[in-house]
Amino acid sequence: MNARNLLITSFLAFLTLAFVAACGGAGNEAPEADAMDHEGADLDAEATDAGAMEMLGGGHLTPVHDGTGGSPHVSVHWSVDGGNITIDYGRPYLNGRVVGESVEPMPDSVWRLGADEATTLTTDRELMLGGETIPAGEYTLWTMQAGDEVHLIVNSETGQWGTAHNAEHDLVHVPMTVGEPDPPAEQLVIAIEDGNLGFEWGTLTASVPLMVH
Secondary structure, eight states: OOOEEEEEEHHHHHHHHHHHHHHHHHHHHHHHHHHHHHHHHHHHHHHHHHHHEEEETTEEEEEEEEEETTTTEEEEEEEEEEEEEEEEEEBBOTTTOBTTTTTOOOTSEEOOOSSBBBBBEEEOOEEEETTTEEEEEEEEEEEEEHHHHHEEESOOOSSOOOOOOOOOGGGEEEOOOOOOSSEEEEEEEEEETTEEEEEEEEEEEEEEEEEEE
């Protein structure tokens, strides 16, 4: 073999080895890169799910259904000092109406604190609302206005329509601190924030201290 043929043969052998090495390296790295891509995708999905969770009144919102009168129904969950509290209620809109004149709550009357079905509170821990003890369980919430006072009513009957308040099942009546939200609340919001359970509705806001035992 002359020098020219030897040079060509050596060059071709070099190219073949380089090609095999390149293919082998790519094959070894692919699974690791693929695993990293899947792991990154999973983390991104988790971050997206967490970021997409809607909040309302300091709690995690889950839509339930649309009300017959246009008031969306929601379930809102709060974690408070190791306790789990959930309130299910319909969220009416003012739509130009005035609280106490053309929409509930009306003076000297009991209100369902929501729309449609009675508003429900569920707690897995004993609560203190104001100075009243509420054992763990499921209840309905109502309000009653008497003059300038607003009372929160916790009732032991559940599953009823929001106009079917039976005072015989009232567990406690708790006076609430009353104020005016700024700006007014076009849609009802029930909140558990800063150690209080309260609501905003139109030009009315009322709250009561809440503790978990």
